[in-house]
Amino acid sequence: MAAVATNSTLHRTLEFWQASIGKKTVMAVTGGILVGFTLVHMAGNLQIYLGADVLNHYGQLLKSNVAVLWGARLFLLASVCLHLTAAFQLWSLKAKARPVAYQKLAPTKSSYASRTMYVSGPILLFFIIYHLSHLTTGQTHPQFDEGDVYRNVVLGFRQPVAFAAYLIAMGCLGFHLIHGVWSAFQSLGINHPKYTPKIRNLATGLTALIVGGNLSIPVAVMLRLIGNDVQ
Amino acid sequence: MRITLNVWRQKNTNAAGAMKRYEVPNVSPDMSFLEMLDVLNEDLLEKKDADGPVTFEHDCREGICGSCGFMINGVAHGGHERTTVCQLHMRHFKDGDDVVLEPWRANAFPVLRDLMVDRAAFDRIIASGGYVSVSTGSAPDGNAIAIRKLDSDLAMDNAQCIGCGACVAACPNASASLFTSAKIAHLGHLPQGQPERLERAKKMVDQMNNELFGSCTNIGECEAVCPKGIRLESIAMMNRDYARASFMERPSTGEVGFG
């Protein structure tokens, strides 16, 4: 006996999402693109340790070619939109697939990170919006100076609230990546006893690298290890 | 020992259900979990309890048929590695334990009564493509088709799935990916399964989605509770086969007028 009448809206919605494996493929590929971007973004930002001139010069370089800059931005935006849409639609299946919740459901061996992807994801979305308005366009930055990336970063991170926001966001990013990276391989059908442990290690390594590298900057600013030349 | 049970009671699919508390005194540690419920049910019958005995599904009681299964304290089959409810024994519980029993919860598994759900959705997934076509008539020679040992092992590992539904029950998304992938991997590893391999993956996955199961997010709760040790690796194989089937599907040559 089918729980839902054939042709009901619910049924048709699900028909439409027949390719849930297809959505997951999209999430894996776009997720991979975003991880790649995050890695490059972090590597670029670490130039802050080389001083104001190097970082500001790098900032100018990124903005020098408008076509490349906007090409990259649109590509990333498209990836984010696809990742988000697929996630949202898969998430909405969840409530439909289990309309009556358990009174008691105890997770066994699954990681906290894996069970909270639908939480860390939205937080990261809000963070990205905040981050762009903080250090790219400056609306949420108290002393924004277009062009002086170094100064913006240092003054931005000296604010305890902003510092806390970055801390929390990097925590979420860590959770999202440690499950997301290995999960992308699984979604693409790559799971093999020989390689899966290595993929898990890769996920842990990438997470540590990205979170550690990114976090080091606000921490170094707060500890006054960098930016003492900025008043 | 004395066990307190909090059991989900529901008269039929459309009735509202509720948790009810029952005391089971004199539980022997040698009893299986289902035997303990048998004792409770005899007591309920004797007392002419208004709700009657607690309905739960069971058949072989030796862990091979897949009939039994419900949530024990929030874990499908009770959380002992590769153990169905019928193979779970009361020695794992302590005197005075408070135990919560709930049926599998999924849209695709409507509750029939109390702890028993309708898993016909699984049957429909199997019917959609979980078979191989063979010629009848003259029996082929035994062992005529050579099978690599590893492939036969992998097929047998996946063939162990008993369709109990614990994977769906434990999944936060109520996804049936582990079950469906076990069938796809079982037949997909065998030479006899090759002719219909891609078609099978496409049909079974589509049927799984039609049955209103959720989408897998690679959490792995299914693998942890599966009494037969089916692994996420099977889901990866299903994803591969489904992707290949989706991209390589085309009208048969006859339909477009070739040949």
Ligand code: SF4
């Ligand atoms: S995969 Fe495991 S948990 Fe799922 S139905 Fe088969 S035996 Fe049960």
Ligand code: FES
């Ligand atoms: S009753 Fe057959 S597996 Fe439990």
